[in-house]
Amino acid sequence: MTASNDNLREANVAQARSIFENFKPHDPAWQNNLADDAVMAFPYAASIGLPPRVEGKEAAIGLFKGVADALGLSFHDVTVQPLADPEWVVVEQRGQGSFKGNPYNQQYVIFLQFRDGKLRHYREYFDCKVVTDCFGSVENLMAG
Numbered sequence: 001m002t003a004s005n006d007n008l009r010e011a012n013v014a015q016a017r018s019i020f021e022n023f024k025p026h027d028p029a030w031q032n033n034l035a036d037d038a039v040m041a042f043p044y045a046a047s048i049g050l051p052p053r054v055e056g057k058e059a060a061i062g063l064f065k066g067v068a069d070a071l072g073l074s075f076h077d078v079t080v081q082p083l084a085d086p087e088w089v090v091v092e093q094r095g096q097g098s099f100k101g102n103p104y105n106q107q108y109v110i111f112l113q114f115r116d117g118k119l120r121h122y123r124e125y126f127d128c129k130v131v132t133d134c135f136g137s138v139e140n141l142m143a144g
Contacts, residue, residue, distance in 0.1 A: 009086040012114045016089045019119065020075040025064035034060055035118035048128045060122070071097030071104050071134075087120075088113050104134040 015033065024030045040054040040063065054063050067073055078093040088111060095106040106126055113121035 009082040073097040
């Protein structure tokens with residue numbers, strides 16, 4: 001392991017923690033964390049009618065804003081672990097919010113890849129039942 005890899009790994013862990021502990025997707029400074037070619041993947045999303053993939057910075061920002069606005073979402077118990085590849089980290093956290101009085105209490109596992117100080121790849125695993133219990137239908141989620 002080299003010192004430069006250690007420094008990169010530490011910087012990416014700190015950036016990942018900041019992205020979720022200071023979740024403000026309407027803030028241009030927060031948005032600046034995302035790469036122009038960011039890709040978001042949701043391996044289980046298709047099972048409840050949500051898109052399994054979102055591509056591009058603007059689309060990612062739109063998704064983060066929509067979820068934040070619909071739920072008043074905040075993250076808690078954020079833990080970030082580095083992986084062998086210094087560009088990658090894994091995040092475990094709880095997300096809390098509500099939609100029209102329905103509670104949203106989600107547990108996430110998210111793999112993040114950073115390149116040149118920007119979030120390039122985001123792969124999120126979540127409990128689909130929590131989403132459907134909160135929103136009722138995907139149409140409600142998409143309508144905000």
